[in-house]
Amino acid sequence: MSILVPLLIPPLANLTAGLAVGLANASQADKSSFSLTIGSHVYSNAEPFSFPYLPYELREEIILLALDASRSLLPPPLPPGHPFNDPESPFYQHPMNPNHPLYTNPATGERNINGLPTSTWRWLLVSREWWAILRPHLWAHTRLQGRWAYGGFTKLLERPDSKAVPGFVRELRLEEGFTDQAQLYQALRACQKLDTVIYAPEPKINFAFPFGIHLIPDNPGPSSLTITLPLELITNPHTRTHLLHLPRLTTLTLTFSRFTLDMAQFLASLVHLKELSIRMPRLLGAELLNPLIAANTHADNPGQTLSKFELHVLSRMPEGILDPLRSELGYSTLGAVTTVYNGVGEYREVVYAPTREAVLALAQAGEEEREREGEEGQAGAPAEGEGGGEGEGRGRQWERTTNLRLFGGLIGLRMEAKKK
DSSP: TTTTTTHHHHHHHHHHHHHHHHHHHHHHHHHHEEEEEEEEEEEEEEEOOOGSSSOHHHHHHHHHHHHHHHHGGGGOOOOTGGGOOTTSSTTOOOOTTTSTTTOOOOTTTTOOETTTTTTHHHHGTHHHHHHHHHEEEEEEEEOSSSEEEEHHHHHHHHGGTTHHHHOOEEEEEEEEOSSSSHHHHHHHHHHHOOOEEEEOOOOOOGOOSSOOOGSSOOOOOOEEEEEEEEEHHOOHHHHHGGGGGGOOOEEEEEESOOOOOOHHHHHHTOTTEEEEEEEESSOOOOOGGGGHHHHHHHHTTTTTSSSEEEEEEOOOOOOHHHHHHHHHHHHSGGGEEEEEEESSSGGOOEEEEETTHHHHHHHHHHHHHHHHHHHHHHHHSSSOOOSSSESSOSSSSEEEEEEETTTTEEEEEEEHHHHH
């Protein structure tokens, strides 16, 4: 024990000195408070913050900031290549997979509902003001994860106290296949202000059946549509023509198992599109993109005029296809907005992007600017002491704070003194 005495003397001396300073400040102050922290528990005699007396606009901003911060209670995304991210892996259906619809975080006991923890939904019970502020944001990005979710969502829409919910939904994400098209139709028709529809079931191999793309309402209809299953397998030429009757549709993201000339001609006929992204296992020939290139060749062309075009080819493209593709794009206005990605995972690379050099230069300049700002901030930041008083001014009005930490921060004492 005698060996530990020299190690305990400096911390005890600092603690005693800091405590004396804090008590001296408290004796001179008009108002003082003490807070003791032991682990994650805080004991304080300070008066609670008078949140209800803040202006409504400020209360709303604070609540929405807390709503965004609550996402940190959910587990972080898994790294690329993890077995839980691969639908074809036997581990994908494991109950500890965060992608599973019934997964519960063992550390926090939280479940993911529309990208937010379950405890956040209980904030609706705090007061009618919180209920009015949070409801539109909790439902704005709605995810139907699991087949049971379709029936549950349609039953929710029928409840008298939930008639306003469909008006809150701006993005509807369908993360698992459905068995009843009537439920899908009812959900899509109910959400009149729906702006984005994403059909992304996992694992994909189990849901290669008709999507019912013709069920998407066209009055007013979404402005963005994403389908991750092969379009030619889950639709037919008759149902695909429904895309021509969605006047607000400007962003389209599609997946193909085999991209054909007919599909390219159909996409070129969607004159209202502004952004188009295509994903396919392989590109069989550069000539397959000729209809899209022709539709966007001239700026004064009354046909399609894209402002963004992305092509994701998952397999490596031979130079015999890449060279003609670069040549065709280089002589068209489509080439100014085209980015071609080749490969997948660690082998993914940009093989065509006219502004790639400019983007890389801007990114490098931004990174150097952030590093320079970080160095300047560290150079100008004052050193923080373990104890002692922190305050401004020695005149008539002052505020002083004393922070004491012991056992590596396990126990903390904070003393605040204010003289008005």
